Amino acid sequence: xxxxxxxxxxxxxxxxxxxxxxxxxxxxxxxxxxxxxxxxxxxxxxxxxxxxxxxxxxxxxxxxxxxxxxxxxxxxxxxxxxxxxxxxxxxxxxxxxxxxxxxxxxxxxxxxxxxxxxxxxxxxxxxxxxxxxxxxxxxxxxxxxxxxxxxxxxxxxxxxxxxxxxxxxxxxxxxxxxxxxxxxxxxxxxxxxxxxxxxxxxxxxxxxxxxxxxxxxxxxxxxxxxxxxxxxxxxxxxxxxxxxxxxxxxxxxxxxxxxxxxxxxxxxxxxxxxxxxxxxxxxxxxxxxxxxxxxxxxxxxxxxxxxxxxxxxxxxxxxxxxxxxxxxxxxxxxxxxxxxxxxxxxxxxxxxxxxxxxxxxxxxxxxxxxxxxxxxxxxxxxxxxxxxxxxxxxxxxxxxxxxxxxxxxxxxxxxx
Amino acid sequence: xxxxxxxxxxxxxxxxxxxxxxxxxxxxxxxxxxxxxxxxxxxxxxxxxxxxxxxxxxxxxxxxxxxxxxxxxxxxxxxxxxxxxxxxxxxxxxxxxxxxxxxxxxxxxxxxxxxxxxxxxxxxxxxxxxxxxxxxxxxxxxxxxxxxxxxxxxxxxxxxxxxxxxxxxxxxxxxxxxxxxxxxxxxxxxxxxxxxxxxxxxxxxxxxxxxxxxxxxxxxxxxxxxxxxxxxxxxxxxxxxxxxxxxxxxxxxxxxxxxxxxxxxxxxxxxxxxxxxxxxxxxxxxxxxxxxxxxxxxxxxxxxxxxxxxxxxxxxxxxxxxxxxxxxxxxxxxxxxxxxxxxxxxxxxxxxxxxxxxxxxxxxxxxxxxxxxxxxxxxxxxxxxxxxxxxxxxxxxxxxxxxxxxxxxxxxxxxx
Numbered sequence: 001x002x003x004x005x006x007x008x009x010x011x012x013x014x015x016x017x018x019x020x021x022x023x024x025x026x027x028x029x030x031x032x033x034x035x036x037x038x039x040x041x042x043x044x045x046x047x048x049x050x051x052x053x054x055x056x057x058x059x060x061x062x063x064x065x066x067x068x069x070x071x072x073x074x075x076x077x078x079x080x081x082x083x084x085x086x087x088x089x090x091x092x093x094x095x096x097x098x099x100x101x102x103x104x105x106x107x108x109x110x111x112x113x114x115x116x117x118x119x120x121x122x123x124x125x126x127x128x129x130x131x132x133x134x135x136x137x138x139x140x141x142x143x144x145x146x147x148x149x150x151x152x153x154x155x156x157x158x159x160x161x162x163x164x165x166x167x168x169x170x171x172x173x174x175x176x177x178x179x180x181x182x183x184x185x186x187x188x189x190x191x192x193x194x195x196x197x198x199x200x201x202x203x204x205x206x207x208x209x210x211x212x213x214x215x216x217x218x219x220x221x222x223x224x225x226x227x228x229x230x231x232x233x234x235x236x237x238x239x240x241x242x243x244x245x246x247x248x249x250x251x252x253x254x255x256x257x258x259x260x261x262x263x264x265x266x267x268x269x270x271x272x273x274x275x276x277x278x279x280x281x282x283x284x285x286x287x288x289x290x291x292x293x294x295x296x297x298x299x300x301x302x303x304x305x306x307x308x309x310x311x312x313x314x315x316x317x318x319x320x321x322x323x324x325x326x327x328x329x330x331x332x333x334x335x336x337x338x339x340x341x342x343x344x345x346x347x348x349x350x351x352x353x354x355x356x357x358x359x360x361x362x363x364x365x366x367x368x369x370x371x372x373x374x375x376x377x378x379x380x381x382x383x384x385x386x387x388x389x390x391x392x393x394x395x396x397x398x399x400x401x402x403x404x405x406x407x408x409x410x411x412x413x414x415x416x
Numbered sequence: 417x418x419x420x421x422x423x424x425x426x427x428x429x430x431x432x433x434x435x436x437x438x439x440x441x442x443x444x445x446x447x448x449x450x451x452x453x454x455x456x457x458x459x460x461x462x463x464x465x466x467x468x469x470x471x472x473x474x475x476x477x478x479x480x481x482x483x484x485x486x487x488x489x490x491x492x493x494x495x496x497x498x499x500x501x502x503x504x505x506x507x508x509x510x511x512x513x514x515x516x517x518x519x520x521x522x523x524x525x526x527x528x529x530x531x532x533x534x535x536x537x538x539x540x541x542x543x544x545x546x547x548x549x550x551x552x553x554x555x556x557x558x559x560x561x562x563x564x565x566x567x568x569x570x571x572x573x574x575x576x577x578x579x580x581x582x583x584x585x586x587x588x589x590x591x592x593x594x595x596x597x598x599x600x601x602x603x604x605x606x607x608x609x610x611x612x613x614x615x616x617x618x619x620x621x622x623x624x625x626x627x628x629x630x631x632x633x634x635x636x637x638x639x640x641x642x643x644x645x646x647x648x649x650x651x652x653x654x655x656x657x658x659x660x661x662x663x664x665x666x667x668x669x670x671x672x673x674x675x676x677x678x679x680x681x682x683x684x685x686x687x688x689x690x691x692x693x694x695x696x697x698x699x700x701x702x703x704x705x706x707x708x709x710x711x712x713x714x715x716x717x718x719x720x721x722x723x724x725x726x727x728x729x730x731x732x733x734x735x736x737x738x739x740x741x742x743x744x745x746x747x748x749x750x751x752x753x754x755x756x757x758x759x760x761x762x763x764x765x766x767x768x769x770x771x772x773x774x775x776x777x778x779x780x781x782x783x784x785x786x787x788x789x790x791x792x793x794x795x796x797x798x799x800x801x802x803x804x805x806x807x808x809x810x811x812x813x814x815x816x817x818x819x820x821x822x823x824x825x826x827x828x829x830x831x832x
Contacts, residue, residue: 230644
């Protein structure tokens with residue numbers, strides 16, 4: 001239960017503390033680094049010299065100081081290393097290449113046949129990645145590794161996908177082993193929501209934020225959280241299933257066993273179902289005209305565009321979804337008391353402003369501790385590529401983020 | 417945001433790792449300690465020798481080992497130190513004295529007038545504590561300190577109670593300063609739910625469990641959580657407000673700003689309100705006969721006893737409360753994926769079995785990841801004294817539990 005620590009691990013931990021502090025700041029001096037990390041000026045100086053020699057950090061410009069000589073500004077060298085991110089979604093595969101700062105250099109999306117075997121799909125994804133790296137002229141030894149984001153649940157220690165609810169043929173797929181074989185780099189696997197949250201932490205709204213939650217609206221609805229600077233996964237790696245918080249006790253039954261879960265009420269599929277039901281009742285809507293030949297073809301994207309355009313039926317359904325989302329956000333505020341809630345995933349495309357406004361309104365008026373602290377809301381800027389960018393950030397995060405878990409588990413693997 | 421660590425703190429951290437591992441185990445050998453903590457046999461041996469010299473740990477008996485000579489069994493010495501716990505509840509003050517293992521040596525409960533000024537009440541509590549210590553013949557230098565549990569919200573750094581919702585005259589009471597002045601020992605303040613959770617961790621169901629949640633049913637409903645071996649308080653120290661998770665979107669309005677929160681539906685006050693409403697409608701109940709002169713006097717204890725005794729009205733209201741509790745437990749399972757949920761506080765007295773059965777039933781059939789891992793449920797054995805015992809454990813926990821936050825904040829206080 002409790003793990004001791006030991007001297008050798010401290011050096012590596014402090015190295016990552018300095019590197020991550022430079023990454024989180026947008027330009028920082030050695031003096032500020034020492035102040036922020038609590039490390040001595042000498043320790044900071046030694047670590048920074050090593051980071052500069054390794055080409056990971058560079059001095060760029062300087063800022064005047066109160067005392068005398070100007071302080072050199074330190075920044076991450078974007079070209080120090082690269083990472084590949086791959087997102088396996090039920091209907092498409094996204095592949096990105098990012099630099100050391102998490103900046104996207106290449107991306108592509110590929111529709112997939114639901115009947116394609118996982119093994120063939122993984123081989124294809126590896127090919128796409130190698131094509132991007134070749135086009136960018138990035139040598140293999142500059143690639144830190146590959147991150148793969150998949151719908152949960154996942155056994156991360158084994159890199160195994162375990163029968164995700166909407167991914168019929170993906171039962172116990174050893175994705176880490178298969179992808180490493182095909183792509184030739186080491187692979188880290190995580191669920192799409194965790195990957196998106198780590199992406200936000202590395203280069204999005206979560207930069208420098210110790211405690212935040214992520215509500216991920218993909219095909220289904222998932223979530224993730226950073227608590228005290230570490231991603232919190234739970235004892236069976238299934239924490240953050242915000243999509244299965246009940247928002248309507250008498251609502252639609254969900255495959256999880258509950259009724260009226262957020263996912264059963266607000267996922268793209270649920271929203272399409274509700275709009276189709278309204279159209280079937282003959283409600284006036286631009287969608288009724290557009291899809292008069294086959295109302296069953298009305299899809300989530302068309303609904304979101306119609307809602308923004310003022311269509312009454314679409315807007316009513318989206319507004320109700322926004323209220324459910326906002327209810328869930330209040331529960332997150334009351335239970336977790338985090339600083340920030342980031343909402344992302346392709347399910348919020350087009351309607352992000354409607355969702356953000358309603359969630360903000362509820363968070364200002366309902367959580368118990370709102371007078372002490374109001375939970376802030378942000379919409380992920382990573383849009384459709386959030387999970388793929390996050391997958392790439394998995395690699396950067398694993399390599400460079402200081403982890404107290406690592407600090408206290410120094411001999412764990414040798415102990416039995 | 418990120419804090420570095422340094423050599424001096426490691427020794428103290430590992431000392432607490434060994435001490436806490438001995439406390440969590442019910443008898444453990446040096447060899448097992450080394451295996452469990454990942455520390456070398458030599459480090460464990462040095463720390464154990466110091467703990468024995470200090471009288472904190474004692475060798476008691478031995479167990480046969482596979483190799484050769486029997487291994488000495490190490491246990492905490494209960495009389496090594498003592499702690500006082502005081503729970504300030506809206507209607508009574510509880511005072512306990514515990515030994516080093518968290519075992520209760522003395523306790524008393526004192527009804528308080530709601531009109532008594534906080535300052536007078538705090539002085540009274542200090543007197544009760546000194547009376548217990550004198551009766552137990554415990555010298556002042558054996559008392560580690562005093563823990564005070566109060567209804568939240570609390571500013572723990574300042575030891576300040578900040579206008580708890582049901583505690584009218586307790587606005588910004590500097591409880592730490594006042595109590596330290598009156599009692600002459602150092603004081604740690606925390607909210608009642610956190611205190612109860614720390615009590616479970618030190619000597620209850622949470623012993624040795626890295627991740628668990630606590631649902632605290634006092635006058636109101638609060639909560640707390642241990643995540644990755646540390647209590648998680650949130651950015652404004654208001655995490656774990658499970659009482660304000662909505663379980664009935666169209667339910668009773670709550671003072672928090674929501675409708676149908678767990679607290680608004682299942683607190684002792686809510687349960688009494690619902691039963692009185694049923695009696696006012698003329699429903700047949702033993703309570704109607706008992707309180708026919710003034711049905712407004714029907715209280716929560718009478719209702720719980722009647723429910724257990726088979727009274728239909730009381731049982732129906734308690735059963736509904738059990739379902740709401742179970743809904744909330746499912747949300748905790750989906751969001752936090754902890755190993756254990758402990759339910760405690762005086763609100764569960766008499767009806768704990770009814771609550772436990774329903775919560776267990778829901779947790780077996782509704783959380784998304786139940787097939788990977790079922791959240792276990794336990795009822796706190798600390799009954800009415802849970803928060804006071806927890807308050808005493810605050811002292812033991814602060815003195816002896818290894819904290820990664822301490823480990824990485826070594827120079828924090830000297831850094832600006």
